[in-house]
Amino acid sequence: MNLLMNPWLFALILSLRVLNATALEYENLPDIKEGIVSINLQEPERTVGYTVGDVLTRHITLEIKKPYQLIEESLPIIGYERRYKGQLIGIDLSNIKHIKKEDGDAVMHDLTFSYQIFTNNVVVKNGALPAEYLRIINTKTKEIVRYRVPSFDFAISPLSIFGAVKIENNMSGYRGPLLLDNSNEKQHFKLLLGILAISLIGLLYMLGKHAWLPKMGGPFAKSYRQILKSANTPEGLQNAVSSMHASLNKTAGFSLFNGNLNQLFEKKPAFQQIESEIHQFFGLSRQVFFEPNAKHALGNAPLQWLAQFCRRCRDCERGLITDKQIANKA
Amino acid sequence: MxxxxxxxxxxxxxxxxxxxxxxxxxxxxxxxxxxxxxxxxxxxxxxxxxxxxxxxxxxxxxxxxxxxxxxxxxxxxxxxxxxxxxxxxxxxxxxxxxxxxxxxxxxxxxxxxxxxxxxxxxxxxxxxxxxxxxxxxxxxxxxxxxxxxxxxxxxxxxxxxxxxxxxxxxxxxxxxxxxxxxxxxxxxxxxxxxxxxxxxxxxxxxxxxxxxxxxxxxNAFSSVIQKSVEASKTLEKYALNLWKATRKPTDFGVKVTNVDMNRLVLAGASPRGMSMMLRAARVNAWLNERTAITPEDIHAVFHETVAHRLVFSPVYEMRRTEIAREMLSNIINAVAAP
Missing domain, CATH: 3.40.50.300 (P-loop containing nucleotide triphosphate hydrolases)
Structure with a gap:
């Protein structure tokens, strides 16, 4: 009578009875058959280095095929103290998130369990995020089965260490391998890789024939490709010389002749470095286009010389032959 | 001989x-x-x-x-x-x-x-x-x-x-x-x-x-020079383009400072003028020990054989010398050979 008069006491007694009944139910329920529930666990990153007060979070994704259905009341309760062999384990569930999504013939449950450590020791001791039993019901047969979410073992470190610790004597499997500090080597490696990459790009820039780097698509780069493709015939030579004329004119911004080279040098001083070769080129052009009897000093393979000359012009165009070199030469 | x-x-x-x-x-x-x-x-x-x-x-x-x-x-x-x-x-x-x-x-x-x-x-x-x-x-x-x-x-x-x-x-x-x-x-x-x-x-x-x-x-020797010094097809094309440029400079992108190029030229060089230019160019080639005309030979005589033949709009006649000089220089800069 007195008990019934005190509603708080009555509620407490009732809830304890329910919990006891639940625990008993788990033990008696059969395990769910394989293939009905699939689980994906995302555990905390490390298994060591936790101390009192730390929060460990595990993400659990359950996919339960219909007609089975999770009994949501079987999800663990925040704050419920866990015991192992009658002893409090000191790890409590501090937060829970549950998102449910229908996915065709299955239901997806995204569960996030956060546990907080409330235990400490003078030496490292083992701990575990406890296994959780969930009840699942077959909505057709009304059969209730259980599903076990596995536990997660880890080590709980003391807040402070007393005395000298020789770590080699305590090679705990929870600690993971001891790694040497290689950050300096990594930095050097990255630096050397960078230098190598720049050198390769530079080499490619100097030797490359293509137009996919800055300043690579200049007139002389195009002429160079055309000269390399030119047939070793009078027509091929004419086309090659003509292409070089076009490139020189485009670079100068006006029609370039032997008589107005100074204007080019004023505008593009780098080309002064190859003045004698430009004169030779005009000598070749004279022979090819205007005066077949004229002689040039380029031997019997003018096309090869032209390709070489074009590369020199391309170097000037790309600034590989600098004005500074000219100043030093002067 | x-x-x-x-x-x-x-x-x-x-x-x-x-x-x-x-x-x-x-x-x-x-x-x-x-x-x-x-x-x-x-x-x-x-x-x-x-x-x-x-x-x-x-x-x-x-x-x-x-x-x-x-x-x-x-x-x-x-x-x-x-x-x-x-x-x-x-x-x-x-x-x-x-x-x-x-x-x-x-x-x-x-x-x-x-x-x-x-x-x-x-x-x-x-x-x-x-x-x-x-x-x-x-x-x-x-x-x-x-x-x-x-x-x-x-x-x-x-x-x-x-x-x-x-x-x-x-x-x-x-x-x-x-x-x-x-x-x-x-x-x-x-x-x-x-x-x-x-x-x-x-x-x-x-x-x-x-x-x-x-x-x-x-007179006789002049004929010998004109016959001896040749002009290639490329040069012919170049001279032709120069001639066209004196007639329609805008077609070759030729501009003169502070001048409306669409109104400037009333008449370009004459056929007689261009033939005289090539006569002179041949002599220049000969004097430079060449057997054929090059663009440089034309450039050597271009201003002097062409400038006075250009007919400009009256509004620009007072500045004829300076305009003709700039225009012809720009024509040489604009016309490519080959």
Whole structure:
């Protein structure tokens, strides 16, 4: 009578009875058959280095095929103290998130369990995020089965260490391998890789024939490709010389002749470095286009010389032959 | 044989240039251009201020070429017959007629210098232009010929009072218009002032080696040059483009500062002008020991053979010299070869 008069006491007694009944139910329920529930666990990153007060979070994704259905009341309760062999384990569930999504013939449950450590020791001791039993019901047969979410073992470190610790004597499997500090080597490696990459790009820039780097698509780069493709015939030579004329004119911004080279040098001083070769080129052009009897000093393979000359012009165009070199030469 | 002939004459031409350069200092380019005109058999219009040495230059050339040299001053009251004859009362009290400057040297006339041609009336111009074109003159019921004559005329571009501008048809008869300017080298300018050998022009001219060339063989040799020096297809195309550019500069992207290019050119170079340009270019190639014309040969004579043939809108005529110079330079810069 007195008990019934005190509603708080009555509620407490009732809830304890329910919990006891639940625990008993788990033990008696059969395990769910394989293939009905699939689980994906995302555990905390490390298994060591936790101390009192730390929060460990595990993400659990359950996919339960219909007609089975999770009994949501079987999800663990925040704050419920866990015991192992009658002893409090000191790890409590501090937060829970549950998102449910229908996915065709299955239901997806995204569960996030956060546990907080409330235990400490003078030496490292083992701990575990406890296994959780969930009840699942077959909505057709009304059969209730259980599903076990596995536990997660880890080590709980003391807040402070007393005395000298020789770590080699305590090679705990929870600690993971001891790694040497290689950050300096990594930095050097990255630096050397960078230098190598720049050198390769530079080499490619100097030797490359293509137009996919800055300043690579200049007139002389195009002429160079055309000269390399030119047939070793009078027509091929004419086309090659003509292409070089076009490139020189485009670079100068006006029609370039032997008589107005100074204007080019004023505008593009780098080309002064190859003045004698430009004169030779005009000598070749004279022979090819205007005066077949004229002689040039380029031997019997003018096309090869032209390709070489074009590369020199391309170097000037790309600034590989600098004005500074000219100043030093002067 | 022809190569030997060409080489010998080249040597004579270079000797003539050297001789003239000794007495007319600092005028290498005009001297080269006049040499070219002589061998291309073209008439020359000299443009320059007073006292810059135009007459000295021509007299020096005349002495080197040989043959007759005649000169007349253009004045507003000069009449065509003044070139042909003049009348006077002789000691016997009777009227006499004697040959004027054109007829005085007969067929041996090699240089006729018309000083300040723009001061003479158009009637005089027309007579002179006929003589220039045909090298003949009808007078005293007789046809006179001047097969070796080259006309050098000069005009003062600064003074415009009492002058008659030479019409474009008349300018076109001249192969070249050559500017004569005071050299800007201090040593040369100082020499012209202080070197006493420049003070007596007659004595100065006498120092030029006479008859370096044979004036009566120049016509024949000129033909040899024109036949010997070739022009390639590429050069023909280049010259053609230059010609087109003088007619429609906008087609070649040619611009002149502060000028509306759509209104500037009324007429470009004439066919006669372009053929004269190529005659001159051939001579330049020969003088430079080439057997074919190159673009540089054309450039050497382009301004002087083309500028005076361009006809501009009247609004731009006052700035003709500067506009023509810029336009032609820009044409050379715009037209590519090949």
């Amino acid at each position: 022809s190569d030997r002939l060409l080489a010998d004459w080249r040597q004579h031409a270079l000797t003539l240039e050297t001789e003239v350069n000794k007495v007319v200092v600092g005028q290498h380019n005009p001297v080269r251009l006049i040499t070219i005109a002589i061998f291309a058999r073209g008439h020359v219009l000299l443009e320059g201020d007073v006292g810059v040495g135009k007459t000295t230059l021509l007299r020096a050339f005349t002495r080197g070429i040989g043959g007759g040299y005649q000169r007349i001053e253009g004045t507003i009251d000069l009449m065509p017959n003044d070139l042909v004859y003049h009348t006077y009362l002789g000691e016997d009290g009777k009227p006499h007629v004697s040959a004027g400057p054109l007829l005085m040297s007969g067929e041996n006339l090699s240089v006729f210098f018309f000083n300040e041609i723009n001061r003479a009336r158009p009637q005089v111009h027309s007579l002179l232009l006929r003589v220039m074109a045909e090298r003949t003159l009808s007078a005293f019921n007789k046809e006179h010929t001047f097969p070796h004559m080259i006309v050098f005329a000069d005009r003062n571009q600064v003074e415009k009072e009492e002058t008659f501008e030479i019409p474009s048809a008349a300018r076109d008869r001249f192969m070249m218009e050559i500017p004569i300017v005071v050299p800007n080298d201090d040593d040369i300018m100082s020499g012209l002032m202080f070197d006493t050998r420049f003070h007596n022009v007659d004595a100065l001219i006498d120092t030029v080696k006479p008859d370096v060339l044979k004036f009566d063989e120049l």
